[in-house]
Amino acid sequence: MILPIVAYGDPVLKKKAKPITKEYPKLPELIDNMFETMYGANGLGLAAPQIGLSIRMFLVDTSPFANDKEFTEEEQAVFKDFKKVFINAEILESTGEEWVFNEGCLSIPGITEDVFRESTITIKYQDENFKEYTETYDGIIARVIQHEYDHIEGILFTDKLSSLKKRILKGRLANISKGKCDADYRMRFPSVSKKR
Numbered sequence: 001m002i003l004p005i006v007a008y009g010d011p012v013l014k015k016k017a018k019p020i021t022k023e024y025p026k027l028p029e030l031i032d033n034m035f036e037t038m039y040g041a042n043g044l045g046l047a048a049p050q051i052g053l054s055i056r057m058f059l060v061d062t063s064p065f066a067n068d069k070e071f072t073e074e075e076q077a078v079f080k081d082f083k084k085v086f087i088n089a090e091i092l093e094s095t096g097e098e099w100v101f102n103e104g105c106l107s108i109p110g111i112t113e114d115v116f117r118e119s120t121i122t123i124k125y126q127d128e129n130f131k132e133y134t135e136t137y138d139g140i141i142a143r144v145i146q147h148e149y150d151h152i153e154g155i156l157f158t159d160k161l162s163s164l165k166k167r168i169l170k171g172r173l174a175n176i177s178k179g180k181c182d183a184d185y186r187m188r189f190p191s192v193s194k195k196r
Contacts, residue, residue, distance in 0.1 A: 049151050079140070115161070
């Protein structure tokens with residue numbers, strides 16, 4: 001089932017999310033719904049706060065990058081098979097040189113900006129069966145994970161922009177929270193009153 005994606009301005013996007021246990025109700029169904037929602041919106045990742053749940057879970061599928069000629073064949077092969085669920089994730093270390101990449105977000109439709117992030121991360125997390133892993137990623141995959149991880153920490157990519165950029169975007173971001181934006185997927189807007 002495709003769920004509405006929460007738009008910029010909703011308080012859930014600014015909260016630090018809570019850990020969950022394997023007893024979390026209907027978790028397999030929730031994960032399926034999140035993947036379906038992400039694919040329906042042509043996303044590479046989706047975090048639970050983006051569907052209104054303040055829990056430490058996000059998922060990533062980088063397969064859309066698998067046909068992008070900007071990347072080497074080796075990188076494309078890695079992207080093709082990278083599909084994961086991250087539960088109760090904790091980034092243990094971020095290292096390497098900061099590099100810039102143009103990022104967007106399903107909760108902030110129509111806005112993309114250059115964001116600097118470190119190139120390599122080590123992350124501890126549990127999968128959908130609550131098996132624990134500690135893994136190191138770099139490049140694009142590390143970036144996608146960092147973007148989604150920020151969501152469970154209550155951080156948006158716009159928080160990482162310069163104060164000048166934030167001022168320039170202020171009006172557009174306010175419009176998104178009021179539903180004045182174009183998105184070809186279902187959204188829930190914080191400043192749009194519900195019909196009684």
